Amino acid sequence: MKNIGIITQARMTSTRLPGKIFREAHGRPLLSYHIERLQKTGLDLAIATTLNSTDDCVSDFAAQNNLKVHRGSEENVLSRFYETATKHHFGLIVRVTSDCPLIDPHLIRNSIEKYLKINNENLYMSNAIERTFARGFDFEIFSFKLLEEAFLKAVDKADQEHVTPYIWKNTSGNTEFYHIKQDTDHSSLRITVDTPEDYELIKILIEKYQADKLDYHSIEELLIGHPELTSINADIEQKKV
Template identity: 55%
Template sequence: MQRVGIISQARMTSTRLPGKVLRPVAGRPLLSYHVARLQATGLPLYLAITDRPTDDPLAEYAASIGLACTRGPEDDVLARYQQCAAAHSLDVLVRVTSDCPLLDGQLIAQAVQQYVAAGNPRLYLSNVLERTFPRGFDFEVFSRELLEEAYQHATSASDREHVTPYIHQNRSGRVEFAHIRRFPDRHAYRLTVDTAEDLELMRRLLEEYQADQLPTEALIDLLDTHPELVAINAHIEQKKL
């Protein structure tokens, strides 16, 4: 039986919106929505944070809710993932980021089921290489084997910071790919939190529409029918790798 776990990376020193994941919305820190929706998968969830004192509040919050937390280098996020996977003896990893409060656990559970059924440790499955879901629903599923290979061979600072380029750019030449897509394409919608505008949209969604109770398709339908919500952060450009 393969041991599958979700690892969510987090830090308090975001350049555009510092401390974003612990900012309160509707009486709860944003991170609590992320955690609750991922725990709905039934899979173990781990938080991978930096070893800097600035992330002590994250460690304290994780401890307060019984969430397993590992700490490692700030810029070498790949090392953080490798350390977390090794500490918890994971065979298969789901990589997510903690600035996505509405990431849908059901979507991830279905993807993991597809991945495990394939029985291929050289497989990388995601919805990020061919984007059709709103930003903020991103996930990647890959094996410990591929993670260890990247950890051993990825050398550039960008590869280390962004975790998976060595894998999804197929530097080894032996990676196979599968993609999770939806139609119609809604990749232009933005449900991640990296700016004040993103936070305002998330506040509206959570306080006025109880968005944390909605699955992926209901959230997309909500945005389809409320273009004024989409407009709040439609002008925000995602930071480039």
């Protein structure tokens, strides 16, 4: 399973906070923080965006920063991911989403190393199913084989819209699981960006606490030590898959 690639999905038409990926902190778009942290993994990286004219700016951002990009269906994100992986010959895929500007590169890299040691194309590895990390550090790792199987066989709209449910629901019966966990449950913490309140928190974390330079553990400890920060978006409910 060579050619490991991170695919991040990015679009401008978020329902709760349109244009969120280009909201700024310290004069920089959140998308640039997301990409910068992912690049620290040392892995190949591609942005999967849509064909909509509203996402021309995403494609332009990729071009300006010499990033791989693929444009595909807005609704069938599974097809967009499959096309991206095929176009760039990714044999092992790390799926992330661009609403996680503080995603942790070392956590991803360490998990990739575990995945490679296991060496099983039917393995699905993630820290987002049995959640112990703050929401905003989410990633999934799976082979092109599993992605292609989902692309060819998934017919439910929800499976196509959210990319991996066909895999993690084990619809095929072939999926094997490895859940990345930490000893302390910090799953109540939220550093993803989906609402104005989320953006307010991320902006403070970056501008006041330089969280873009911190690892996941330091960010979680920072939030635990400052309940006034966690209260900013404590009432936000995550959208259901």
